[in-house]
Amino acid sequence: MDTQALKTIGCSLLNFDDSMIEAFISWIDQFPRSGRAPKGKKTEFDHIKAWHSAADLYRNTGLIGQPIGALFTYYDQSSIHALVDSFLAAGKTKKESLVIEGVTFLNRSSMAEKRFLALSKILAERCHQLTEFHRTAIDADKNDLKVVFKSPADQKARATYKSLDDEIWVRSDVDDHGELYGHLQYCFVHELGHRYEYKMGLPTGFYDRAFYTTKYSYTEGLAASECFAEAFAVSHFDHKFSEYTDTIQRFKRLF
Numbered sequence: 001m002d003t004q005a006l007k008t009i010g011c012s013l014l015n016f017d018d019s020m021i022e023a024f025i026s027w028i029d030q031f032p033r034s035g036r037a038p039k040g041k042k043t044e045f046d047h048i049k050a051w052h053s054a055a056d057l058y059r060n061t062g063l064i065g066q067p068i069g070a071l072f073t074y075y076d077q078s079s080i081h082a083l084v085d086s087f088l089a090a091g092k093t094k095k096e097s098l099v100i101e102g103v104t105f106l107n108r109s110s111m112a113e114k115r116f117l118a119l120s121k122i123l124a125e126r127c128h129q130l131t132e133f134h135r136t137a138i139d140a141d142k143n144d145l146k147v148v149f150k151s152p153a154d155q156k157a158r159a160t161y162k163s164l165d166d167e168i169w170v171r172s173d174v175d176d177h178g179e180l181y182g183h184l185q186y187c188f189v190h191e192l193g194h195r196y197e198y199k200m201g202l203p204t205g206f207y208d209r210a211f212y213t214t215k216y217s218y219t220e221g222l223a224a225s226e227c228f229a230e231a232f233a234v235s236h237f238d239h240k241f242s243e244y245t246d247t248i249q250r251f252k253r254l255f
């Protein structure tokens, strides 16, 4: 979307009503979510952030928040033009989505572009290393999978799989420490385990008690799903989990 289109759409949103929500989302997605406000534009930046929150709310719940329209009442055509010019001067736009090998990565957090690109690259590389049934977790409906980075304020768990939207949400502050348990790549493969189950079902012969591995796979009365996702993850990083070798071997034979 070029700045002229952003101005035109922005002006059409001045009389915002709920039927304009999709146009609004594609418009606000072009604006930065974080960083420094341009000089003298702090109030406008607060509006932009509030609009982003409203867009996130809509994406997460389908609710259209009242602030969307209310904030547009502060603007007219010329101030919308000024808003686009001051926040979206050429070259200033922040990259917030990329597609690597069919997987879409989205930055819906306030983390910097540099970190977003780095974490996406690490996860794309992890996808690349998956084989056999682990690979199926990506290849099933391959082009639908989205990896969405969320701010800690919006997401408590380190990562979670949202089956209805086919999205893996990753908290933007989860650090990558190689293949360590509980860190970025491990959590990601665990969530892919949930995606595998959602797309393919549990393999015949799987029942949780026979495949307990990590403490997490059998605590807090968690269902078979958690046990499966943990077995899915430890069997991918099997060289790190020699204590579960027997269980991993039996698990792999189910596929």
Ligand SMILES: [Zn+2]
Binding pocket: 190, 194, 225, 226, 229
């Ligand atoms: Zn889980």
